[in-house]
Amino acid sequence: MMIQKVFIDTSEIATFGYKPKGEVTEITTNNGMKIFMDIDSTFFCGDVIFSKEQVEDMITPRTRSAAIKSQSRYWPNKSINYILSSGFSSSDIATITNALSDITSHTNIAFHKVNNANKNYILFVCDEDANFSPLGMQKGGNEIHIQPGKQKGIYLHEIMHSLGYFHEFTRTDRDNYVEVFPGLAVDGMQYNFEKYAINYDGYDIGTFDFNSVMMYDSYAFANAIFQQWLNMVQDILWEHS
Numbered sequence: 260m261m262i263q264k265v266f267i268d269t270s271e272i273a274t275f276g277y278k279p280k281g282e283v284t285e286i287t288t289n290n291g292m293k294i295f296m297d298i299d300s301t302f303f304c305g306d307v308i309f310s311k312e313q314v315e316d317m318i319t320p321r322t323r324s325a326a327i328k329s330q331s332r333y334w335p336n337k338s339i340n341y342i343l344s345s346g347f348s349s350s351d352i353a354t355i356t357n358a359l360s361d362i363t364s365h366t367n368i369a370f371h372k373v374n375n376a377n378k379n380y381i382l383f384v385c386d387e388d389a390n391f392s393p394l395g396m397q398k399g400g401n402e403i404h405i406q407p408g409k410q411k412g413i414y415l416h417e418i419m420h421s422l423g424y425f426h427e428f429t430r431t432d433r434d435n436y437v438e439v440f441p442g443l444a445v446d447g448m449q450y451n452f453e454k455y456a457i458n459y460d461g462y463d464i465g466t467f468d469f470n471s472v473m474m475y476d477s478y479a480f481a482n483a484i485f486q487q488w489l490n491m492v493q494d495i496l497w498e499h500s
């Protein structure tokens with residue numbers, strides 16, 4: 260655990276939430292987030308209290324991803340109600356259920372199927388045109404749009420956005436792992452390759468995960484010239500195989 264600074268005077272830190280009992284120690288996690296430790300070893304930041312395990316996990320992460328920092332975008336009580344709109348086939352519904360149980364089996368998040376809700380819920384919408392999700396919990400409820408017949412990975416990807424996760428290749432440290440060529444992307448689509456920090460306050464967790472469900476493939480948004488070149492290379496490889 261990296262302890263950088265010991266405060267004598269607690270008025271040095273914002274104490275709008277948790278009120279420290281005495282001398283406070285500042286801890287910086289490996290992603291630059293600051294947490295404070297009270298004399299009785301209570302970990303806090305503003306009005307959020309962390310367990311020792313949570314703090315240890317932030318310092319030596321067991322997972323790899325990039326997530327939004329704003330606490331207001333986090334789901335309360337690790338419990339999420341979800342609603343299925345009409346239009347999904349029985350196999351789509353099986354895929355959704357599968358994706359949700361994949362998440363519950365690897366995390367402490369629970370999903371509950373309900374018929375209606377007025378806040379803090381995910382509404383799955385069957386959409387012929389597009390797949391998308393908001394980032395983190397939205398006050399009015401989250402709508403996740405998925406095209407019919409999609410595989411589980413698409414659901415996992417969009418649900419992860421609703422849980423507050425960014426695309427892995429938009430991590431602030433991605434240049435250490437991948438090279439991005441926005442000039443080879445379809446015009447107007449370059450923004451997809453900007454680092455999340457341009458628009459959001461977030462943090463990188465663990466090291467870069469090439470196998471993340473939040474990665475795009477290497478040719479995502481490839482423009483016509485790049486696509487032509489890719490086809491040419493594939494033809495050559497095909498002839499020589």
Ligand SMILES: [Zn+2]
Nearest residue numbers: 416417420426
């Ligand atoms: Zn995405």
